[in-house]
Amino acid sequence: MPLEVRKFGALNEVFSDIHGEEENGQLNVEVTFAIDATVENLAVAFYMDGSGSMESSGVYGRKGGLFGLGKQKNLVDEAMKVSIPYLAQKDANGSCRVAYWACGPQGDQIEPLGEVTEATLSGLMFAGPKEDGGNTLLLPAVRDFVQYIKGLIQKGERVDAALGVIVTDGHFHDSEDVIEYTHDFLAKAIVEGKFPKTVFTVVGIGNGVNAEMMEEFSHEATPADFPGREIWCYALASEITALPQLVAHLVDANTPAFHGGARIEDEQGRTVKTFEDMVPTVIAFPLPTSSRSFTLVAGDKRITQRIEVVEAEHHEG
Numbered sequence: 357m358p359l360e361v362r363k364f365g366a367l368n369e370v371f372s373d374i375h376g377e378e379e380n381g382q383l384n385v386e387v388t389f390a391i392d393a394t395v396e397n398l399a400v401a402f403y404m405d406g407s408g409s410m411e412s413s414g415v416y417g418r419k420g421g422l423f424g425l426g427k428q429k430n431l432v433d434e435a436m437k438v439s440i441p442y443l444a445q446k447d448a449n450g451s452c453r454v455a456y457w458a459c460g461p462q463g464d465q466i467e468p469l470g471e472v473t474e475a476t477l478s479g480l481m482f483a484g485p486k487e488d489g490g491n492t493l494l495l496p497a498v499r500d501f502v503q504y505i506k507g508l509i510q511k512g513e514r515v516d517a518a519l520g521v522i523v524t525d526g527h528f529h530d531s532e533d534v535i536e537y538t539h540d541f542l543a544k545a546i547v548e549g550k551f552p553k554t555v556f557t558v559v560g561i562g563n564g565v566n567a568e569m570m571e572e573f574s575h576e577a578t579p580a581d582f583p584g585r586e587i588w589c590y591a592l593a594s595e596i597t598a599l600p601q602l603v604a605h606l607v608d609a610n611t612p613a614f615h616g617g618a619r620i621e622d623e624q625g626r627t628v629k630t631f632e633d634m635v636p637t638v639i640a641f642p643l644p645t646s647s648r649s650f651t652l653v654a655g656d657k658r659i660t661q662r663i664e665v666v667e668a669e670h671h672e673g
Contacts, residue, residue, distance in 0.1 A: 406485035463491030526566035609638035
């Protein structure tokens with residue numbers, strides 16, 4: 357059956373994340389503002405997709421043939437060189453674990469590169485794993501991340517928040533397994549205080565990225581009754597306008613985004629939400645299901661965000 361998916365187009369630079377869900381005849385929207393917040397005792401790890409589809413798509417770059425024909429930029433390397441310095445300075449130790457996932461004949465192997473700091477980054481080139489993966493299996497990367505965080509804690513480090521950045525073309529072969537693991541183990545461990553607050557940000561890269569599958573996966577991966585914010589979220593590298601979008605889901609919802617008041621208007625100009633002074637980092641408001649935009653009004657500024665509706669087929673893992 358076709359599934360209606362709401363997309364918010366390219367996010368305006370003041371927003372780091374937007375979600376919409378239709379319920380009881382209205383569209384419930386949650387917006388996170390792009391603030392450069394400090395996340396205390398954060399541990400960060402990057403996982404780059406090492407599957408054959410990534411290599412064939414050219415996102416790790418191509419030298420090109422005669423006269424440079426067919427040459428492609430290394431989009432993964434460019435993204436990592438921008439993201440690692442930003443997140444390393446937020447990591448409690450000033451470094452990020454970096455690894456390739458979906459490597460080897462079965463696509464279930466991890467190829468770790470070790471801890472990377474801003475200082476050691478310049479000598480690295482992220483050009484793909486030693487052996488491309490025959491499948492794209494995400495669960496081994498998730499398990500590796502969990503063991504990495506547990507290892508830090510066992511060494512005596514305090515980890516209050518954990519961020520795993522998954523760079524991929526969005527084609528997973530085991531999405532149902534990852535959803536089951538998240539529901540049955542990870543979410544429960546977080547709720548019971550046995551594992552720190554965790555967010556996986558899946559970053560889709562390249563022209564062949566499967567955005568529809570990423571959207572559906574991120575929606576289903578967090579249990580409906582989970583008391584915190586989403587464990588899984590996604591973004592397209594081409595639409596990331598500000599680096600705070602990478603850590604948006606780790607920011608406390610009540611952290612002030614700005615003061616001075618604001619209101620949200622639907623596309624008919626009707627006010628649906630008002631803030632008298634402090635505007636929190638995360639706000640929620642209802643819109644008519646037919647909405648194709650909403651507008652943030654703060655002082656003399658009016659910022660309109662588009663909403664698109666597309667039909668997506670259900671993808672099995």
